[in-house]
Amino acid sequence: MTINIALLGYGTVGKGVYRTIQQHQGRLQKLLGEEIKVVAILVRDIKKHTAPDQSVILTNQYEEIQQLENVDVVIDAIVGIEPAVTYLQNAIEKGRHVITANKEMFAEKSHILRELAKKYHVSVGYEATVAGGIPIIQTLKKLLNANKVTKVEGILNGTSNFILTKMREEQLSFDNALALAQELGYAEADPTNDIEGFDAYYKASILSELIYGEKPKSEQVERRGIASIAKSDITFFNELGLRYKHVATIEYAQSHVKCAVRPVLVESNHPLYQVEDVQNAIHIEADIVGSISLQGPGAGMYPTASAIIEDLIHLKEEDRDYTFNEESALDQQSVKTSWIAYGRSALLQLPEGAEIMKMIANDTWVVEIEGDLSIKDASFIEILGDTTRLKEVKKIH
Amino acid sequence: MTINIALLGYGTVGKGVYRTIQQHQGRLQKLLGEEIKVVAILVRDIKKHTAPDQSVILTNQYEEIQQLENVDVVIDAIVGIEPAVTYLQNAIEKGRHVITANKEMFAEKSHILRELAKKYHVSVGYEATVAGGIPIIQTLKKLLNANKVTKVEGILNGTSNFILTKMREEQLSFDNALALAQELGYAEADPTNDIEGFDAYYKASILSELIYGEKPKSEQVERRGIASIAKSDITFFNELGLRYKHVATIEYAQSHVKCAVRPVLVESNHPLYQVEDVQNAIHIEADIVGSISLQGPGAGMYPTASAIIEDLIHLKEEDRDYTFNEESALDQQSVKTSWIAYGRSALLQLPEGAEIMKMIANDTWVVEIEGDLSIKDASFIEILGDTTRLKEVKKIH
Structure with missing residues (x-):
């Protein structure tokens, strides 16, 4: 046969x-x-x-x-x-x-x-649709058996990650890093899909449907690109121990899927910190196991082929019919999130309930808030990882 | 029922x-x-x-x-x-x-x-026998379908990783870091199993049987602990951009399984670099997909329970009968490995074929060799990751 x-x-x-x-x-x-x-x-x-x-x-x-x-x-x-x-x-x-x-x-x-x-x-x-060769679909299908996934954070676009890496490592401007990505064949002539987060949003949407049984409503998705990040900001935050990453987050809160694709600052102990160049990675929080992360090639001829071939092998296996159960969903509404408030004017915009934790550089504060700091303003940047490790400065000048 | x-x-x-x-x-x-x-x-x-x-x-x-x-x-x-x-x-x-x-x-x-x-x-x-809540057994079983795993590098013991992390972060001596691990319940009163690499070796052995159909012969396993690592060495290498990690490696070379558990130095772009505290992680190289890594909690009440419950759910599934095929095995014999030669006397012991790549500090050289630098001497420490990123010094004094 x-x-x-x-x-x-x-x-x-x-x-x-x-x-x-x-x-x-x-x-x-x-x-x-x-x-x-x-x-x-x-x-x-x-x-x-x-x-x-x-x-x-x-x-x-x-x-x-x-x-x-x-x-x-x-x-x-x-x-x-x-x-x-x-x-x-x-x-x-x-x-x-x-x-x-x-x-x-x-x-x-x-x-x-x-x-x-x-x-x-x-x-x-559809293993190959998300994160290339990383077997994320199979892993989630397996994990979903006993665990409930409460949150996913992922670097799902290799091109934007490559650009951010080169901007930091070689002190390139965004335009020069993009040109380099194009030269190496990592970015298309029209790079919109990658740098504006559309590609990452497609992938997040596929993961969301697998995990929560529904896609995020596109009009409710906060999708922000990386084109406006200045080289000087990357250097500045790098010296404080924070790296810019273009991260897609998916979680379930107040009875619906919440999805965002945006630049965040990642602290050095977080698994996404050292995901560099065109690598992809996914950090999963689940209710029994805790946190696990997967990292690997997000694209490329053979990684993608590998995912397709794995699908081929599992074609005839019956999938366990997973249906997300809304009643027992774990709402993430009361989780504290950490942010950089950057620039003196940022402090004036802080909503009620936000708490200033410390100043880590001149005009640069760590603030915490329950839920999302949903002022869509570049002066607020979410921090992933352990903010207690960020050094406090008493006074700079 | x-x-x-x-x-x-x-x-x-x-x-x-x-x-x-x-x-x-x-x-x-x-x-x-x-x-x-x-x-x-x-x-x-x-x-x-x-x-x-x-x-x-x-x-x-x-x-x-x-x-x-x-x-x-x-x-x-x-x-x-x-x-x-x-x-x-x-x-x-x-x-x-x-x-x-x-x-x-x-x-x-x-x-x-x-x-x-x-x-x-x-x-x-037996998912819970290796790396606690990380679904490594299921992942390997799946990956093994189309891919051949050529090499595995893993931080498989949370206790020894915790000790190395604390020695670096808080400048503790080995004894003090061990005492802290014991105080926190991470290490037993007799810590031999963890710090001498026996526990990691058991786990590597289980992975080896899954991947290659055979266990490493215990007398051929290089197993070295972390007790003799000095706080000053950890600080010294950390300043050069290298972190000590207690890593188990498994690969297939010259028709048999090669396994080692030993302290190595990991460069900052390698996925094992930021695996800290009691976390476990596994870096897998496979012939089609390339490299992927998994990271998560290596032990603990609920992570381990999660792995056991996942097994419970899959009990009735027929495993695809995987048999390792020696003929098509990918021998890793001609792969170049990088090492720190540490101390002037180390250079005198360099075997033929070893090449000195650069000096990165006083009396500290990066050397490369095909295969293993199998002088079991603390003056040679393998480096995982990209050694081109290590800065060369022309002259210190």
Whole structure:
């Protein structure tokens, strides 16, 4: 028997999947008890590609793939909502399993694919949509069995993390660090998706649906990018022991999902502190186990291929049907959060209930508040980690 | 229907399991479709304990538990090889699933329990034996599907990590840091198991069997403790950007498993660098995905209970039968490793093939060698992480 695969897209991810299947055929066959074969590849521009093997159909017409009778699994390695979601719906309706690495599509359309897949008794794999090679989806599915996840904090975009790392390490301006990321192929010509937090928001949305059974409402998501962070601020906070990171947070509070993507300052004992360059990491708080973190490559040819191949292996396993139970949800409403109030005018804006903990540099205070300091102002920056370790200064001048 | 549990041991871990089952009964029942009930608890000294509930049998006679007809699962939360392994063998022979948190026993006797369990068609859960609440066993089982793990580096003992952290942060001597660990209940009156690396070696051995299908031969394991590390050395290397960590490594080289537990120096970009206090962490290198790391609580009442409960939920799942394939194993023999050569006499002992890369302080050089610098001498300390980031000094005096 053979498991026949149609590959949608033959860019970095598509090629990674093809090569991984070729190179590790023996291993995969042993695991699955069947040969795995890519039988067809869909590309946009057929002139730019050649079939990697004579037996592989290379086409720019999805219809051709849809009409093949021998396809068991469709792997989506293209970008954007359409036509990907239509292709996958068609595939499911033909009784095919689907695996996707397409985060924007899955963040927006997962419910459609899931429902359809249920009806047609096929699987939808999406490990590759979040944090590349880090097995976060499988880990959460497992952890969710006994534990309730109360909060997730993640560095989910390698490009913005690379830019912040280079700004700090090499004292580059944002523009120069972005140019470097583009030169190295980490950032697109239009970097909006990465640096403005859209990509991280898609991933957070996928995690949120897995953990809490619902996506955050996009109009309620605080999404802030990193383009306005000054090199001098990065240096300044670094000297105080704090690193800027572009972090997505998801938690459940007051009966709904709360999601934010924004620059925060991370203290050196926090697991996200040393996540550098294009690495991704996820810090999970759960009610029985406490906190655990996972770190690894957030993108790239083989890490993403690895996640897709893992999905392939688990295709036929029945997922335990996890349903989030709102009644027993752990509301996070009364948790204290720590913030930098930066600049003298910040202090004047402090809402009632906020407490000034200490001054750690001139015009720079640590403040604490119950819940969120929801003044969306760059003079307030959330701190992750242990603020007791930040040194207090009595007087600077 | 009810899943009836007998608990062996009612110390920290045993109590954590009992309480977790009580507190999360609704959640667990929903997941398993059956009620979970602890029906019997084995303790050593019956006078020191009271049954948490009138319906629970509290006994100091294992025979009594063995003769109960309604026990489905036996959870081992005691310490030491015997009588634990005998109890679990008896339990399996009566058709009971077993779950253990007993690392010393499982490191030594896993093969006996596994074989017996196969014969009697029951499961052996051991997530709690390694790194407490970190789901490392499940993660490796999943990752192993498509990936081959080439190397594991882990901080697997919270006590020794706590001591090294306090020596650095508070400039304590080893003895004072140990006394603090004992005062806080992190270290036993006899701390040998933790500080000499026996505990980490048991855990490494369990991981090795899972990954490579074999345990390291104990006489070939380089196991070195942390007791001889001077406070001044910790400070000295910390100023150079290196932190002492007590790290267990497992890899496959020249057709056998190579395992070491020893103090190493970790550079600030390596994921193990910021693993502090009683935290555990594991850094995995695998051939498709690259490197991923997991970090979390390595011990404690609820983290360990969490791991045991996760095992309970997966009891009835068939494990994919993973067998390590030696032929396709990736030998790590030609990998370059970096070391500190510390003290002028160290340079004189350098074996052929070792290359001096740079001097980073007076009498302190970074050297590289293919394979292991297997002079078991405190003047050579392996460096994990990126040595190009270490600053070179031309001349100190």
